[in-house]
Amino acid sequence: MRKTIKYFMWGYQEHFRFSLKYDTEKVLEKIGLYDVDFEVLLVGALASNSENNYPICIEPEDEKWDLKIFSGLIEDIGIEIENHPLKNMFYSNDEQATRDKPENIRRESVSIAVKKALLQYDEDNDLESYVGLSTLVEGYYVVPIIQITKEVFRKHPKLDKKTLRNRNLSQGSSNLVDAVLKILLSNASKLLKTENPGRGLSNIKVREVVRSAADSFLYTPSIAIYEKYSFTNLFETLNLISSLFYEGVHSLGKIIISNPEHASIVFSLEFQDPVPISKTRWVRKVLEMSSEKFSLIADNEFIYGLGSLIADYDFSDQNIFIVEFLDHYYWQISCGDIILLQSHYNEPRLYAGNGQEELLFDNLNRLYPYTTHTEKQNILNLVLTLTNLNRGSMLVIAEDAESEVKRLAKLGTPIKPILLTPDLLEQVSGIDGTVIIDPKGICFGIGIILDGDAMPECTPSRGSRYNSGVRYVYPTENKKRLAVIVSDDKTVDIVPRLRSMIRLSEIEHNISLLEHATLEDFNQPRNWIDDNRFYFNEEQCIRVNAALDKIENLKSEVGRIRFITQRLSPNKDMNISYLKD
Template identity: 30%
Template sequence: MRAFAAFRPVRFRLPMWDYQSLFRVSAQLLAEGVFNLLDRNLRPEVFLLGMAAAREADEPGAVRIEPATHRYSPENFAQVKARAASLEPDAAREVVYHLHADDQDRFEKMRWYGLVRRAAELELQTLSAAEGRASFCSLPVLLNGTLVMVVLQLAADTFHSYYALNEDATSESRPPSLLMAVVREVLLECSKALRGSDAEEGRPLLDRDYNELLRSAGRRFMHAPAGGNHGLYDACNGVAALRHEGIEGRGTMLLARRNHAAVVPVLTLETPVPLRDHRSIRKLLEMSEGRTALMSDATNVFGLGYLVEPTDQAYEPLFTVHFTTHHNWELSHDGHVMMRVVSGTPRLPQGRIEEQYFTNTIRRMWPAMTDVTVQTLWELALKATTQPTGTILIVSEGAGYEAQRLSRQCFRVAPRFMTPSVLRLVTNIDGAVFINPHGTCFAIGAILDGLATEKGDSSRGSRYNSALRYIESSRFPALAVVVSEDGWIDLLPSVKK
């Protein structure tokens, strides 16, 4: 293999190339911008790993890390190439013949790069396990005689808290979750920028729009429920964007091959309707009701049917597309929502606030609070998260004072103990609800004020940012439960889980 001519491992000095620090910072900003749109608790971290291009194992001094002050040392990755060689299959590999020698070299090079990436990820698993980080690597890019990999790390507890498909049912082209699809899309974007670094005076560009990257990841993720077919993501967007006789689309589509044993047919179309025919699919969607859904093989809709009960011997978990409101839909598998698409852009399912996380936050702010009061506030927070149009619940020691201060921009009420049923009623109007830590309500429909803060997020709506400004500048200890109209739920101030 000409691409891997043997030569002595050499020690090379930083920098790996002129703009490595600039690129690493750009990659960090890209990762933060994308993953913060999904879940701020993912806390992405990016660093670069470089090693000599020769296939032989590196000496520790031949491994470089950017930044040089990173907590990992070159010695941690000295055995990556040896480990990659050990991953070579013992059995004879399938022989792939190429017409041109260059194509054969390229094939062997990419196969080796894949082994190096896998070996680096295995080394990182050992290193980052105690840190609570999940680590992922890009394919190596040959740059100035150095194999450069982009390493992305995320908070492992948050990453693994989202439902994912079994690895046996997925592949490189069919990621097991939206999060994994986004990881691959971010790393692929970084690799593309590295390969193009010879242009623009060697400066790799990472200027892709965050939401556009998420849409590409959504398309990639939909390859799994579509059985590898392309176009399902955009077809669902097209259907969700249409109205039928002025009514927004609501209904369900079951994804399964024709004559699936777990699907009971109710009605079969003599001529299947292609999914690209969005208007016809939107019209047919009106027939779905309850358990009965449109049946589709991700290419055509061929009728109506329903999934058998889990107790049935023929039962098998299937993918379901649920059209919720105009321009919005979600993908589920085995009862777990895996992706919500809001106005054409995918988001992670934002479930209810975790009780332990809520309790820890309350205990941190009010250590002397009784268990009964904590439970009361938890029940109110849960009720707030069910408000479909969004709301803000403020728990503040100065709730009474704040109701008086904001009297011209709220509805003050006679102090009363707040119950979940009453909270459901008062959150039907815009504005925040003020209660004190004992659950007594003083104001509803409040328009919050506060000083601008650098923690604000322009990608979020006014409800989130106004609550953040208020909490950051409040003179009293205060907690906000923020429910956005698009389904996002935030607890402010946020603390580590």
Template identity: 40%
Template structure:
């Protein structure tokens, strides 16, 4: 017997949501994180649609009530009208053609995220909102929620204000990077016909998601300490260094990724010429010098020196 859905967006919304939820929970397990993840979908009716439901949520009988989203469509329109791209003119016709859709999607995501601010505070959770895509009559935003207690194992970096034109400065924690990697998979699946129908062709595994998240997270140190940072594979470089043996044995040592001008850094020794990270054998030897409690200080532009 079929499953009746009152807040209907498309026929496979239930199986799609469950698949994203399983993936998010598997990623947390892969990371060794305590707690669980819940996933919901928020559908905001597209302009011009006559669908009777202004907002749909999946699951419709879960812990999130529909009144939570009262005023969402008005918030989306207000955000759209004041969007920073309104007065931006691109030099190519395709970008100008796509601009209204970019603004619409960003306005939906921003408005959905603001809706959860008070909910998160009152329920001790953190909501991560993915990029919306429209399916039939709705712009659908996938949302992952995890308990705040999960961050005890993954203490996040403090937030830092960024200008409206900045994309940010990386991810506040590996957990943040992992949840957004899950949401990226969820958004890509929504671009397929009938998302949720053919799950076997679907998304990356939890192990792959964690690797993607780790790579993305390791952009954060350089972005945080150097505005001109352009080294794109700190993850690969550190993996290579850590895989090398030191005099035939497993190496040890501690690397600290920090702005060397930070007043909390107390240098014991400085090299006249910092050891470049792209020379993994020398980097491995230098790292061994930090096996007795001191740490190697990672500078911007892939250079190291000893503290």
């Protein structure tokens, strides 16, 4: 396909944006965010000494962002430059810093002005725009932007911004999502400095980005506690502690991270000489003294003793953090009710429980639309009961529950049908095997050992309970089944994980736009269709492919950039349960 870029900054601007969007999706999935609404765009502000045609450019140019959002941006950049705090900064012994100062001021001022220009758009669309540092690319100061729905931060709350006495001290990252988006944009700004950015692959290493984000985020507690940077890499240190055994026993226990002089800290005993938190084997040894009642008391550098918090402590000041060691190489850090981060075998993630209720309700509605709200609420209560137990377990909801329990009778304990209650579930889940209920919550069997063949969805990185649930649930043919798997390490999985629902009218609207598109306006429906190709049935695929063929065969001017879109074919897993109307 050929496309004329009206708001042209450089030849690979669309490739660059696609690459950043792909990287963002993979990183968000790595920390546990699936099917999140986010967008990536680039805004370019004309350099003062350039003769390019347009003062402001945007990529993509024919989608939802109107250039009117950035009307007056050039003037706003000038104001930001005049008011920039570095204007009055002088480097007496650093000639290079003095030479770089004007360009650094301009780059920061462009980003600040773009961020301010997007504030009203963000407010109107329930979004938060993360704005990277602008970089000069062929006559334009290009700003990479990631816009993400604020719903993410309602499910995974940020720490509050504090009023710091030292105005030059960074606030740090407010949560793990905040940290990964900042690192992605920092990487994007660096790539914009390379020759022909977007021409090659970004070669981003997803795990490294996520771990770097966790490293960065866990400097935030020290800033909150002492308003200073820590010399301790807390993420790395906690991972090392959680990996160690003491006399054959893996790490279990709690650490309260705070200023030890905080009024809400009550010491039961204090060490004569504080234990350096960097001495991980020593810390692992003293961790053995902690319990449900008593925790180690620490700041970002030392362990000071054993103690607890006063009963009525209010975490709203966000000056105290709790680290819990849950299992071997598995820990989490929280502030009050907010679980900020979990790490399992050095893989940082968001707390899986946030949003699980909504996901479960969505799956129940789509798989079993004939059940009542009361029946679904009872199943939710059953799942919450399982997650609060201190052991691994599994609950299977199956349309064919009765016949399946009869088939598997020799591999478990069939029971007379009964409405399962949370109290009863707590008792019967103590034995090995799975509890099987139907979509109305009627239990037919307990302690059932599931069967099933290996499936592509199985993974050697997960335990036998998880893979057993996957093998049983996926090959269901016409019988709908759902498994809630609580692993020994308290990880909660809902299998299968259904894709987000989409409106049929939205599919038809974008097909129609593509069918009537020209070389000037095909890009928006083409991109939307490419991002959502899973949802198209056979007839819709035929229409889309015909429209793509027509556009590809249109005559074009010399100099147009050619992009190839893979043709659509129906996905065997797509069905009407993924459609809203």
